[in-house]
Amino acid sequence: MTMTHAVHELVLTRVFDAPPALVWKAWTEPKHLMQWFVPKPWSLVECDIDLRAGGVFRTVMQSPEGEKFPNPGVFLEVVPLKKLVFTDAYVNAWTPSAKPFMTAITTFEPQGSKTKYTAKALHWTQTDREAHEKMGFHEGWGTAADQLAALLAQM
Amino acid sequence: MTMTHAVHELVLTRVFDAPPALVWKAWTEPKHLMQWFVPKPWSLVECDIDLRAGGVFRTVMQSPEGEKFPNPGVFLEVVPLKKLVFTDAYVNAWTPSAKPFMTAITTFEPQGSKTKYTAKALHWTQTDREAHEKMGFHEGWGTAADQLAALLAQM
Numbered sequence: 001m002t003m004t005h006a007v008h009e010l011v012l013t014r015v016f017d018a019p020p021a022l023v024w025k026a027w028t029e030p031k032h033l034m035q036w037f038v039p040k041p042w043s044l045v046e047c048d049i050d051l052r053a054g055g056v057f058r059t060v061m062q063s064p065e066g067e068k069f070p071n072p073g074v075f076l077e078v079v080p081l082k083k084l085v086f087t088d089a090y091v092n093a094w095t096p097s098a099k100p101f102m103t104a105i106t107t108f109e110p111q112g113s114k115t116k117y118t119a120k121a122l123h124w125t126q127t128d129r130e131a132h133e134k135m136g137f138h139e140g141w142g143t144a145a146d147q148l149a150a151l152l153a154q155m
Numbered sequence: 156m157t158m159t160h161a162v163h164e165l166v167l168t169r170v171f172d173a174p175p176a177l178v179w180k181a182w183t184e185p186k187h188l189m190q191w192f193v194p195k196p197w198s199l200v201e202c203d204i205d206l207r208a209g210g211v212f213r214t215v216m217q218s219p220e221g222e223k224f225p226n227p228g229v230f231l232e233v234v235p236l237k238k239l240v241f242t243d244a245y246v247n248a249w250t251p252s253a254k255p256f257m258t259a260i261t262t263f264e265p266q267g268s269k270t271k272y273t274a275k276a277l278h279w280t281q282t283d284r285e286a287h288e289k290m291g292f293h294e295g296w297g298t299a300a301d302q303l304a305a306l307l308a309q310m
Contacts, residue, residue, distance in 0.1 A: 007250055007251060008251065053208045053209070053231075053232070054208070054231070054232055076208075076209065076231070076248070076249060077208070077209055077248065077249070085248075085249050087249075089244055089255060089279075090258075093231070093232065093240075094231060094232070094240055094242075094258050094260060094277065095162055095277070096162060096163065096258060096277050096278065096279045097279070098279075099279070100244060100255045100279055103245075103249050103251060105249060122249065122250070122251050123251065124244075124251045124252070124254075124255055
């Protein structure tokens with residue numbers, strides 16, 4: 001039996017001039033993630049990372065006006081230096097969130113001394129994918145990736 | 156910051172006259188699961204179990220009239236002899252399903268030589284919880300638990 005499922009995907013790819021171990025470190029340690037994860041002048045003011053399948057991944061973004069936006073979620077899969085999967089469908093293992101919106105799959109592949117970074121956002125509905133695109137997926141994740149590149153150059 | 160999330164829960168508990176290792180075996184090996192998982196005269200005609208976080212848990216139920224109903228899903232957490240968590244929110248790791256309906260948390264606790272079995276179904280919405288209850292959660296999972304008890308007595 002074959003079933004086809006749309007994944008309602010948005011994708012960003014980027015090659016960073018740093019090895020996967022460094023990109024992984026910048027992604028998974030709160031003190032680093034807080035410097036690049038949110039496009040400025042927005043900022044990340046809280047960040048909890050319990051780096052294991054079922055562990056919490058929770059961030060709080062702050063707008064330039066000081067309003068805070070919590071983003072609770074959990075990791076579904078953690079493959080050190082290679083892959084991170086997380087979703088907002090749960091606020092912890094395994095409490096359903098108010099609205100399962102997306103699942104993010106990020107991969108870190110070596111390319112010589114560099115890293116090919118791929119970030120995919122999968123949505124349960126086409127409507128949610130379109131909403132995410134309108135919320136600025138490409139600009140937002142793209143600007144964040146630029147900020148990550150700048151941070152990696154200093155690490 | 157505190158957030159409250161409703162889990163929209165349905166719960167079944169049962170004490171089986173068998174140790175957790177045997178209940179676990181009856182739950183996690185397809186040849187056994189196929190004998191009790193679906194209330195007769197319905198039957199389970201296919202069963203794929205990849206027993207690890209992110210592994211597929213897919214069953215196909217068949218009505219007395221011969222109509223087949225596939226139930227794709229994945230395991231989110233597997234703690235041998237103690238706990239199984241699975242959801243229909245994904246059809247595999249990590250393809251979103253057409254509709255995230257529920258997450259099931261089953262636990263197996265030793266009570267002397269017996270096992271306390273708890274099966275919880277958590278839903279993203281109150282509407283889905285009510286729909287699941289009307290679909291016959293208590294009768295269905297209850298009858299399945301009776302069938303499991305009968306099988307355990309023969310194992």
